[in-house]
Amino acid sequence: MDPVFLAIQLLNGIQQGLLLFLIASGLTLIFGVMGVINLAHGAFYMLGAYAAFSLTEMTGDLLLAILLGIPLALALGWVFERVFFRWLYEREHLEQVLLTYGLILIIDESRSVIWGNDPHGVPVPDWLDFSIPLTETLSYPVYRLAVSVVCLALAGAMAYVLGRTRLGMRIRAGEADRETVAALGVDIGTLYAVLFAAGIGLAAFGGMLAAPIESVFPGMGEQVLIISFVVVVIGGIGSVKGAFLAALAIGLVDVFGQVFLPQFASVVVYGLMAAVLIWRPAGLFGRG
Amino acid sequence: MNGITRRGVLKGMGAAGAVAAASTLPAPYVRAATPIKAGILLPYSGTYSRLGEAITNGFMLNLGKSGDMLGGRPVELVRLDSEAKPPLGPSNATKLINGEKVDVLVGPVHSGVAMGMAKIAREEEALTIIPNAGADQLTGVLCAPNIFRSSFSNWQASYPMGKVLADRGTKRVALIYWNYAAGKQAAQGFKDGFADGDGEIVTEIGVPFPEVEFQAALTQVAEVNPDAVYVFFSGGGAVKFVKDWAAAGLKDKIALHGPGFLTEGVTDAQGEAAEGIETAMHYADTLDNPENKAFRAAYADRFGKNPDVFAVQGYDAGALLRVGVEAVQGDMDARGDLYAALSAADFASPRGRFRLSAAHNPIQDFYLRQVENGVNVVKGIAVAQLADPAKGCKLA
CATH class of the missing domain: 3.40.50.2300 (Response regulator)
Structure with a gap:
């Protein structure tokens, strides 16, 4: 294989991995820190994408749509936490699965009622709507590169907030021992509501950024749900650093699997997961 | 969720009219009051629901050409949501064929559902018209005297x-x-x-x-x-x-x-x-033939939106059924004559000339x-x- 094209495939893998991190990061926060299995994660991703579609139609610009969409998503996450999820922290995973599966059905049916079942395209903002020629035949869309930069920035911001701030300290403490943190006077209820809203916000933000790349269609949520869980499991539950490395590894393995092992392209990612779990049953950065 | 989600009973003829007609017409028409039951197994939820709706609309539009009557009998639709889920194909087909005792099965969209459905239809020898699913096997290794397709093969x-x-x-x-x-x-x-x-x-x-x-x-x-x-x-x-x-x-x-x-x-x-x-x-919205123009106008008039290729396939499923039922004058038990008439169908569809191969897949222009x-x-x-x-x- 020509080294230039090999380098482009490397870029493809990294770019795909960064986007995957963005989509899965909210899941690892909610699952890892709060211990809630949120099967509706993909549904919130889909809502983000559809919101980006509608708001872009209204405002004429994706950037404006995202700026409007993020507070909406955070508010939605907050409401869902207060109404549904806060009852679930002490419950079994099975009950969480039941609730969040129900949410998938409700959100998907609402999507069908509000937006219908046709796929839609979302235009890339004009100032990002061009491609950089890499070879004689192939160009690289700048929007994809821009999304990668945003994902990197977000990963840095998450690492900073969780590792270096008072809020992050409380979140990590709450993860370790919920009761003790509450006993020390931290309002754990509000803390979890913030965290949950952030998780939903990240899922929806992922959907908004991905909308011009993926286009917007029914079922897009289910497609990312499984791979998001794979990211969380490989990375180690609750580890943002682990999720970041896992997402990059999955992106690269998926791309090079398609190039070098086309007959096994659909299973290489799961092969990677199996291998990691045999080596480290709790995932790359998991405890236990 | 798996149950019958909607039973649409089409506007049949008035009961009084049916009795009056029955008393004055020859033998086969005595059955006029009993409707022909058509089991419609299509996705009415999920990703493919748009296709299910278009096919149903097309099918109903064709029946509507003769006041929802075929061969002197009213046609009653029994709709079942296939959910486009292959594992539900066999049980849904059984439900319609044995539970609802339908005279004809129309569906599905998804090839995976079709494979399961076709297996049951073969065993039960139930007349089946496939208005979309393109799996080659359905009119290949799995072909059967009672299975017909109004769409295409992959x-x-x-x-x-x-x-x-x-x-x-x-x-x-x-x-x-x-x-x-x-x-x-x-x-x-x-x-x-x-x-x-x-x-x-x-x-x-x-x-x-x-x-x-x-x-x-x-x-x-x-x-x-x-x-x-x-x-x-x-x-x-x-x-x-x-x-x-x-x-x-x-x-x-x-x-x-x-x-x-x-x-x-x-x-x-x-x-x-x-x-x-x-x-x-095998179709384009802009095809310039009289059937297509009439079809598109009638569809837009009745459903308030423009038809697509799936609506055409549903419409032709209706046309195909019409050819068969009219040939046997509504006697759905005359299996041999019914299948022979369907196999020999040759009519002008919005897509152009429509006829079937020996394996019951359309022979058509692309x-x-x-x-x-x-x-x-x-x-x-x-x-x-x-x-x-x-x-x-x-x-x-």
Whole structure:
């Protein structure tokens, strides 16, 4: 294989991995820190994408749509936490699965009622709507590169907030021992509501950024749900650093699997997961 | 969820009218008061619900041409949501055939559902008309005297573009498709058509179904740099592929082709990226024939929206049923005559001439279409009166 094209495939893998991190990061926060299995994660991703579609139609610009969409998503996450999820922290995973599966059905049916079942395209903002020629035949869309930069920035911001701030300290403490943190006077209820809203916000933000790349269609949520869980499991539950490395590894393995092992392209990612779990049953950065 | 979601009883004739007619007409019409039950197994929820709705509308539109009566009997629709879930195919088919005692089964959209449904229909010898599912086997190794199709086979949908490129003398072609049954059958159809020329397939890229991340495949194609690329993607995958193709700068360098579904009903979402793409299909909105014009006007009038290829397939499922039922004057138990009449059907459809092969798959024209200003404009006939080879079918 020509080294230039090999380098482009490397870029493809990294770019795909960064986007995957963005989509899965909210899941690892909610699952890892709060211990809630949120099967509706993909549904919130889909809502983000559809919101980006509608708001872009209204405002004429994706950037404006995202700026409007993020507070909406955070508010939605907050409401869902207060109404549904806060009852679930002490419950079994099975009950969480039941609730969040129900949410998938409700959100998907609402999507069908509000937006219908046709796929839609979302235009890339004009100032990002061009491609950089890499070879004689192939160009690289700048929007994809821009999304990668945003994902990197977000990963840095998450690492900073969780590792270096008072809020992050409380979140990590709450993860370790919920009761003790509450006993020390931290309002754990509000803390979890913030965290949950952030998780939903990240899922929806992922959907908004991905909308011009993926286009917007029914079922897009289910497609990312499984791979998001794979990211969380490989990375180690609750580890943002682990999720970041896992997402990059999955992106690269998926791309090079398609190039070098086309007959096994659909299973290489799961092969990677199996291998990691045999080596480290709790995932790359998991405890236990 | 799995139950009968809606029972639509069509406006039949008035009861008084039925009694009056029965008393004055010859023997077969005595049955007039008992309706023909048509079990409709289509997706009314989920991704494919738009297709289920279009097919149902088309079917009802055809029945409406004769006041919802066929062969002197009113037709009653029993609708069941297939949910496009293959595991539910056999149980749903059983529910309609044995539970509801339907006289004819119409469905489904999804090939996976169709395989399960066809198995039951064969065992129970129930008249079945498939208005979409394209799996080659349904009119191939799994063909049966009682199973008919009003749509296409996957092979048939991709052969024409292969033939067109072969005739043009295109030398180097790459294939990209979802690596599952329908994608592989499409690839085989294209290859069989393309084999008529002296060109070669330079690379074949299977993308895991239903993944829509195409960047790796696009990079591979750019490296090989063929003269043309033939792809099999539909729905959201088609939208995304066409946009990614343009964004990767390949649009003006390599010709992009596909079966009609690549640009059918999705050109709005694809926008500028779809312009100029050539596809082949058994229908086009813009077909210039009197049946199509009448069909499109009547559909828009009754349902308040424009019909698509799926509506045509539903409409022709109705037309096919009509031919059979009228030939036996409503006597659905006259199986031999009923199947013989269906097999011999030959009528003018909105898509052009419609008749069936010995394996019960349509023999039809495939049109070469090109996207101009978001519309699939007919450029001519790609392959006329194409029949599926019906590999493994013993009816032939």
